[in-house]
Amino acid sequence: MEKLNKLLEAEATNIERPDEEEGRDCSSNNLHQSLLKRNRTLSSNQLAFVGTKVSHIESLDYEINENDLFKQDWRSRSKVQVLQYIFLKWLLAFLVGLLTGVIATLINLAVENIAGYKLRAVVKYIDQERYLMGFVYMAGANFLLTFVAAILCVCFAPTAAGPGIPEIKAYLNGVDTPDMFGATQLIVKIIGSIGAVSAGLDLGKEGPLVHIGSCIAALLGQGGTEKYRIRWRWLRYFNNDRDRRDLITCGSSSGVCAAFRSPVGGVLFALEEVATWWRSALLWRTFFSTAVVVVVLRAAMEYCKSGECGLFGKGGLIMFDVSGVSVRYHVVDIIPVAVIGVVGGVLGSLYNYLLHKVLKVYNVINKKGKVPKLILSLSVSIFTSVCLYGLPFLAKCQPCDPSLPDSSSCPNTGGAGNFKQFNCPSGYYNDLATLLLTTNDDAVRSIFSINTATEYNIVSLIIFFLLYCILGLITFGIAVPSGLFLPIILMGSAYGRLLGMAMGPYTRIDQGLYAVLGAASLMAGSMRMTVSLCVIFLELTNNLLLLPITMLVLLIAKTVGDCFNPSIYDIILELKGLPFLDANPEPWMRNITAGELADAKPAIVTLNGVEKVGRIVEVLKNTTYNGFPVVDCGVTTSMGSSPNGANELHGLILRAHLLLVLKKKLFLKERRRTQEWEVIEKFTCMDLAERGATIEEVTVSKDEMEMYVDLHPLTNTTPYTVVESISVAKAMVLFRQLALRHMLILPKYQAAGVSPVVGILTRQDLIAHNILSAFPHLEKSKANKKGH
């Protein structure tokens, strides 16, 4: 009270001459105020697992920074430049599609050929009954391929391990995970993916393709790598987080499209699972990208049909083309379909649960260094080889059934397809070898195949299912590029087909369709997507008549799965510690206000509109904040000068821009406002987009420390704000919907001597987990969860 009165007095002496008050620093208000605050416990942990490493992460800046320079930039943007921008936008979308399509084709080509020649050689040894030699050859080849993939990931790009989809999801949510979208990552991902998939590991190229698409998009957007960059003037339009976000969305949907040859599914996948913010315009652009991918893939397949691509058969795509088959089902078939859905939901959430446990253990191992990581990967490879090669010996040889389609090629002594002979005599085939001694894609095709009710023995399928359950859990976390789609499809199709066999006489649905539905249900049960999965399966199977039952299965499986735990991607996001902002606030967030949250944080640091260089350097050195409110004190208001000299909130300035000012040394001898032209002469818009500078790089002499800087021209004059009395729930909705990085908190009181800004909220402050650790009493009310 006394302090405030004193302050008021001080203000009162300054009426009408705000420019004369040299030494007074009105932002010191805040320093005093902060003494009154009680608890400062809301800690912001800016570390997260990126790939398999712990890294420092930052938020992205999607907000338009409306400072004087931006206005200048925008005003000068002529029609020609707008057209350049639009043209480039579409050109980049085209290139993203084109390159993703080409790289997907190359990966398919490489995998099919490497794995194909490997398997042929193995089959030759088996024909000669040199079983041990066959095993050594296969295990050796798999070991080598895994080694290549793992050593690349471990040494050059740890972030290339895994699918990359959670990190992309986090990026599009506004979390900048470092080293995700570079050229090294791209190359390692491509080679690593080829190696890991050819090695017969239980993983797919689908997830990595999504990451590859995003890398391509990011690299194209910035015109090359960090070091070697095309200095094309047009590319400056894309040197901001907003346009980069759009490009990466295009890239991720192109990736899904390339993985499944599913253009609409790719767009919907990006919409439903990956992207946080979506605009109608983006729908259209991602659609264009995926259309290009499809054209490229189709052209490649046409070309390869002529046999120019070695063992590259159907393009390595899981195609379960049943468009020619008339699918029949009846109302009573809803019962088995519902059963598949329920089982899929239960198994999917169980898989999520177990995978979470396994990944936690793996994290401990991976933290120990490069060698343990490598050993883990190679052990999994050896285990996989042993199982894939050894288990078929357990299966009984089955006689070829001439009534089955394709039985003309039974037994099959080499290449892809059903009815592998393996160790069986002529006229017999080994059904387990058909599923195991092949690429994963081919295994899916075989298990999906229709009108082959008697092909697989029930014991073989059970072995297959159990094996892939184990492999699916132990393979995902190793240090190679790996997707989640294929392992889940393999597991799901196996149990679907088993269920179909069990239903046998009571249903009219084919066993192959059961396998498809099983795969769909397990995916929905684990990944919790609906529409996009439905469309992907629609585009895979190319038969619309399947749509209603697929929808039903997906809906049931997702509903059941949601009862137990969150989706696998959310689990991985949490495990990695990425500060992902959910769409909906928790209900208990209505019981706490933004002001209370701000109180729990360290005191806010504000800068004066015209600030001393020394103070800026001090503030930058002593804090890690990336944004600072700029306040003018004792100014003349528009209604004539106010008696006390009002305090004006001018806006928010970014750390990057403060560093820029210090670097460019736009210093003033006296405390005065600069003219607009003085600033524009010194800065270009390109400068403003630069990030990553640190205070250590800046050298300021002692004389300069006593000089002034006018921060007004570089301040974002229109930051979004909330009043301190707003509930955190509403503040979070605002923060997330508008994709903010900083949100200023204003006082709800209007009075003299009150600072016009009482706090600042960032992404970390709004993460439920962080709030709960600072305000444990909210935990109790958490129980009353609202079911939105």
Next chain:
Amino acid sequence: MEKLNKLLEAEATNIERPDEEEGRDCSSNNLHQSLLKRNRTLSSNQLAFVGTKVSHIESLDYEINENDLFKQDWRSRSKVQVLQYIFLKWLLAFLVGLLTGVIATLINLAVENIAGYKLRAVVKYIDQERYLMGFVYMAGANFLLTFVAAILCVCFAPTAAGPGIPEIKAYLNGVDTPDMFGATQLIVKIIGSIGAVSAGLDLGKEGPLVHIGSCIAALLGQGGTEKYRIRWRWLRYFNNDRDRRDLITCGSSSGVCAAFRSPVGGVLFALEEVATWWRSALLWRTFFSTAVVVVVLRAAMEYCKSGECGLFGKGGLIMFDVSGVSVRYHVVDIIPVAVIGVVGGVLGSLYNYLLHKVLKVYNVINKKGKVPKLILSLSVSIFTSVCLYGLPFLAKCQPCDPSLPDSSSCPNTGGAGNFKQFNCPSGYYNDLATLLLTTNDDAVRSIFSINTATEYNIVSLIIFFLLYCILGLITFGIAVPSGLFLPIILMGSAYGRLLGMAMGPYTRIDQGLYAVLGAASLMAGSMRMTVSLCVIFLELTNNLLLLPITMLVLLIAKTVGDCFNPSIYDIILELKGLPFLDANPEPWMRNITAGELADAKPAIVTLNGVEKVGRIVEVLKNTTYNGFPVVDCGVTTSMGSSPNGANELHGLILRAHLLLVLKKKLFLKERRRTQEWEVIEKFTCMDLAERGATIEEVTVSKDEMEMYVDLHPLTNTTPYTVVESISVAKAMVLFRQLALRHMLILPKYQAAGVSPVVGILTRQDLIAHNILSAFPHLEKSKANKKGH
């Protein structure tokens, strides 16, 4: 300056005893302040065309109203209630799908039978060469059917005329158009749609089905009509604008799904075209609704296959099922496909332009009263009958070609299908009659039919195309339920097939496919959708091989169309004067601040936290505002009492809640705060959701006028706010993204005596057109349009 000093003085005397200051009205600040404002020109026109009538419109309240009662309500919501809510949510989604599917089937059944028996009778007359009698019969039947449809629309439900999609789009954007989703509208729409479609008018049931789906959803959500309502306790959860919005989104996607039997397309249509705000949870729920619709439609079709449904053939659905046909095209076919796209874009935007002109003329006619409206509709019906019956006589009879498929039924003497005999001798058919003397759905099927290159004469197709261009323009605006999809498909398919004929020898694509592509291109050129149209066509044609070229056509047509004018729905929205908030702010909005906008409005009216009844009545009588800021003056702040007595912004109160207080007479003898329990005793959450009361309904005695009301418990304490210096562009993004109704503007200055709120913005204030009329100088800068 002087005034402010005086105020300050007055405030100073009130320190520490804010509750004693009986007569002082701190909201009078604003009245004084307002005198300083210069121009008040930003007018808000709250009138719009609804259906064909001019009505008063209001905004919807999607924001969560966090007042004391809401908190009470939410806290008491037990787990059981949450489960009730979730169960009901899904039950309603199921019922929306079920009812929409059933009604769609009924409409199809009725249309096919009425139109079928009508056409059979006409054909009989023609067989007997009683041509005049045939015409009289046909024109008479059409006249009667049109009369029924039009008289219902004109007399009972003017809003049921037209497709209703623009109004639904506006509703989901937050504009509450009255009389849109009632029981009368639903019934009139169903009967009117049957009548209008059976009458052979150039319109479809697709648009009306979307409206029907939305009506069903709205009625289900409120448990019946305004008058007869189920008083089920559970339904109270849905008595708010947010849940109603979700339901109506489900309804509209179910409608599209029912129209085209396209479940994924329906969801995407709602996502891309209709809905303004979209959540992932909604994707899932709408998907569930459309799945139910598909199951219902499929069951109905199965049942009708047995011949129990009269002339109901393929369910009245435009099915161009080419799944069995192997579609072939090559890289060079990209050229004709691109040509179709470009032509579709040009024609589509031309259609938009001309339709706009026609609708303007029609608006003038429709305003003149009921009889002119009716005459207009009936004239169009007669004109249509004359053309449909008369034009086939111009066509030459063509010999049946036995090499064509289905030629076994050539000539066709009755029922649906190709090769109508009409006036031709045996062995010959009249190709124009095949297209005209049939239902629109059948015409589309005929023109889409594949491998029938020689069936249609080029002259006949030109006549058909021109006729439907004229009909498409003059039919849409008449007072019957009408959709835009079918007229556009008819036009588009005709020019597509013509183009296919012209290309003839240079292409491998079938003419039927050209027709499909033509229809797609014209739809994209006029409606400017991409992904949803693509999926709808995919689901219609049931052939994924068509996907890449369909995508290409749609992308080109939309791009070309966007160069000329906005989409047809946007044009209609503007014509109706509905204040639709666009997703992106105009670039010139960065040059004006929210404060300037507030200055241009009439002075803001604030209420005291504890307000005199008399003043509330006066304010409600003299203003039309629906929200009032609530301000406490001279309060004690949290930092000990401030010397001047700070002014505190408590929140925003809605007109509806003020009226509620007056009605319930929660008056106080002295100026004091009420206890929470006093309020909770009087109000339930149900009360808070009530709308539509007017000040005229309230009677307050003279004594009561002198009493007080404590507004605190009913005030939304957490309204969203912006600082006056924010640009309108950013304010609009906030307003639109968070689906607000009112947005408070805070001063950027902190000083004593300043009101804590300087203005309030509503939807109308942010409409580009309204701003430009108040600030004409912005018009100039409008030229530099940014190409986002």
